[in-house]
Amino acid sequence: MSEQPTTASGPMPPARAPVRASLFVTCLGDHFYADAAASAVRLLRKLGVEVDFPEAQTCCGQPAFNAGRDAEARRMAAHTLEVFRESEYVVLPSGSCACMLRRFYAHLFHDDDLSGQAADLAGRTFELGEFLVRVLGVTKLGRGLEGRRIAYHHGCHALRELGIREEPLELLASAGAEVVPWEAAEECCGFGGLFSVSFPQVSAGMADRKLDTLAAAGEVDFLTSADCGCLLQLSSRMRKRRQDLAVRHLADVLWEAAGADS
Amino acid sequence: MQIHSREYPKRAREGGDVRASVTGATLSFDARRRAAFAGVAAEEWRVWAEGVKTHLLTHLDRYLEEAEARLEANGARVHWAGSQEDVHRILSAIIERRGARRAVKGKSMLSEELEVNELLEKRGVDVLETDLGEYILQLLEQPPSHIVGPAIHLSLDEIRRLYHETHGTELDATPDELAGVSRLILREAFLAADVGITGGNFLVAETGTVALIENEGNIRLTTSAPPVHVALVGIEKLLPRWSDLAVFLQLTARAATGQPVGNYVSMIHGPRTADDPDGPEEVHVVLVDNGRTDVLADPEAWEALRCVRCGACLNACPVYRQTGGHAYGAVYSGPIGSVLNPGLAGLHAAMPLPFASSLCGACEEACPVRIPIPELLLSWRRRAVEAGMDSRAKAGLLRAWTAVATRPGLYRAAGAMLHTLPEPVRRVPLPVVGGWREVRADPEPSPTSFRELWREGIE
Known part of the structure; x- marks a missing residue:
């Protein structure tokens, strides 16, 4: 059994009523x-969150x-507004x-007419790592990443639109990982949705700058990020370049941080 | 303004040879900008500057008239130019009256937009670019590729080879030696010029002052050595008050090059007076519209007019870094170009620039006057879609996707196929998404979908 999750003000107090969250898995996450x-679901449950998965999403x-x-x-x-209408929180x-x-x-x-409903959903929606830190107040999941050297890619929307910068890094570091600084860590990976197929050479060049500077940062155990699109872009480009580095989704890594085997 | 953006996809493909030079230069500019703003209350400066420019743009008529009155009181002549043709007519009249044969020019993006060099050459006027980067590009017959560093796409070796061929310098000449050679040529030109032409970073309405920022001193000479100085100023370059200028000079220098202030700041109020030992006999200020009032009247595009041409968005842009400015096929390149060109030259001519962005937001974060560039890009994309300018294949794909994604049963079934179809079937070439495979390995789907895992029960 790993240690109990803690918040900035000490061990996490037992919640009065369990927090309920709907997982919005997203297209890329799903497939x-x-x-x-699935690790995200396990992690949220371990933290006492009641998780549901509206199947019409x-x-x-x-x-x-x-x-x-x-x-x-x-x-x-x-359609999405309707699917998550009753959700207490929506976590992605x-x-x-x-x-x-x-x-x-x-x-x-x-x-x-839907502007009110959209604003309501916006107020209940969080990226996973952000949800742990800002809503649940969890700053330490466990020590499951002891000795790991990890590179973190900041997705642009999380970083610049939602202002999520320290949350994932804090969760990784408090679990014992060394988050390796890296020149292009906050630069766009070049995915950009359809941009990646409309301008493939530019998009690949952007990924290459990420990957070249990452290689120059020294040995890391793996690259992680909270964004499936970025991970897909970077891992697919890596395989094309025959660059050998494990790429893992943040949810998977945080589950390990919490002591995946417990 | 001529624009060749249609070739963007092709040029972007072939952009690799300038990548190293452009990446090095923009990263260095960007790091210097960050360092320069780290020492001040950057966000407060930005909010304030945005407010001043927004006020200016929403009261532009009043400030233009104030600027005209002040400039004329100072002894400058003010010309109103609605279009490029108007500018050419005004310049031609000045050249003819003065019998001008030789002109020197300070670095000015507006003069590029207005094709001033082409006009001067047509009128038989010898024109020399006096900014070092622009001078190099004039030798190469290339347009600038960056708003502030026009020749950043060139490597030092390329410049050495050029100078070796044109000026006979050694192939291993130092940058100082190359600059020295240029300086000799430029000094002669300043003294011989009949007219000096510049842009204007700012025009203060309250005092009738044209302000110019530079680092090389060539603009100081262009505006003071020849007997005639013509300043081309876009109408969006006004500032209401003298006190605004003090902040905008520092804001722009920090954003552009990371300097607290430019090496030289020239503030021109008018021609030499009887008490002045030197200075031009005539100062002309040409107030240029050339499509700007159309942009101002556009509720979804006007914010681009706050731009101070610092180039910070180009330096922060990972897309620009891959291709440099020439790929954009327009005078204004990079993120700001992609939102300004459709307004100035028409969306049709500027396609597909609004789509040539991953919407990463680095530009908006870097912009010292807080232009919401990603939002403006999206607005132009919507208009391109409405006008049927975007790709039909993409339209079909997204319509089909929407049909699937608004029918949960169909969405589930389609998703399941991704995990059950045999590999060769999944590899059937598809339109649009084929661009993925060109540069990347195929993405590997999970063995089963999350949905399936959820149904089986997650322990």
Whole structure:
């Protein structure tokens, strides 16, 4: 049994009523990072959160929104508003999709009947690491990452739109990991949704700058991030370049931090 | 303004040869900007500067008239130019009246936008760029690739080779030696010039002052040595008050090059007076619209007019870093170019620039006047979609995706196929997403979907 999770003000007090959260797994999480999403569920449960998974959930609509196709984005967003209408919290293993719900739904519905519902959902939506620190007040999950050297990629939306910078680093460091500083850690990986297929050479060049500077930062055990799109971009480019480095989703790493075997 | 953005995808593909130079230069500019703002209350400066520019733009008529009155009271001549043709007409009249044969120019993006060199050459005027970077580019017959560092796409060796061929310097000449050679040529030109042409970083309405920031001293000479100085000033470059200038000079220098203030700041109020030992006999200030009032009238684009042309967004941009400025095919490149060009030259001409961004937000974070560049990019994308300018294949793909993603049963079934279809079927080439495979390995789906794991029960 690993030690109890702690908050900044000491051991986590038993919650009066359990916090309830719906997992919004996201398209890429569902199909490319399924195990990490399962780790997110285990981790949240371990922290006393009652997790549910509304099965009608689909796509948040960001691909259409970023393409300037608001009509389509609104339809997917309206569906999402309905799916998570009753949720106490909505937690996503993706900073970018969390940002879509939190920041961009307001743009989509600004002159619409659904603006109130969108604002309501925005207030209940969090990226996973952010949810642990800002909502649950957890700053230490355990010591499961003792001796690990980890590179963290900040997804752009999490970093610049949601202001999530220290939360994941704190969770990794308090679990015993050394988070290795890295020149391009806060630069875009080049994914950008359809940008990655519309301008493949530019996108790959951006990934290469991330990967080259990462290689120059010294040996790390693995690269992690809270964003499935970025992870897919970086790992697919790495395999093309035959660069050998493990890439893991943050949810998976945090579960290990909490003592995955307990 | 000519614009060749249509070639962006092709040029972006071939952009690799400037990547090292551009990456090195922009990272260095960007680091210096961060360091320069670390020592001041940066966010307060930005909010204040945004407020001043927003006030200026929403009261522009009043400040333009005030600036005109002050400039004329100072003895400068003010010209109003609605278009590039107006500017050419105004310049031609000055050249003709003065019988000008030789001109020197200070670095000015507006003069690039207005194709001033082309006009001067057509009128038989010998024109020399006096900014070192611009001078090098004039020798190479290339346009600038960056707002502040026009030649950052060139390596030192490329410049050495150019000087070896044109000026006979050694192939291992130092940057100082190259600058020395240029200085000799430029000094002669300043003394022989009939007219000096510059842009203007700011025009203070309250005092009728054109302010110019530089590091090399060439603008000081361009504005003071020849008998005639013509300043081309975009109407968005005004500042209401003299006291605003004190902050904007520091804000712009920090954002552009990380300096507390430029090496030289020239503040021009008018021509030489009887008491002045030197200075131009005539100062002309040309107030240039060239599409700016259209942008100002556009509720989703006008904020781009706050731009002070510091280039900070280019330096922060990971997309720009990959290609340099020439790939954009327009005078204004990088993030600010992608939101300004559609307003100035028309969206059709500027396609596909609004799409050439991963929307990472580094530009907005770097902008000293808080232009919400990602939001403006999205607005142009929406308009491109409405006007049917974007790719049909992409439209079809997103319509199909929406149809699936608003029907949970269909979405589940389609998702399940990703995990059950045999590999060769998954590899069938698809339109649009084929760009993934060009530069990357195929993504590897999880053995089963999360949905399936949830149904089985997560222990």
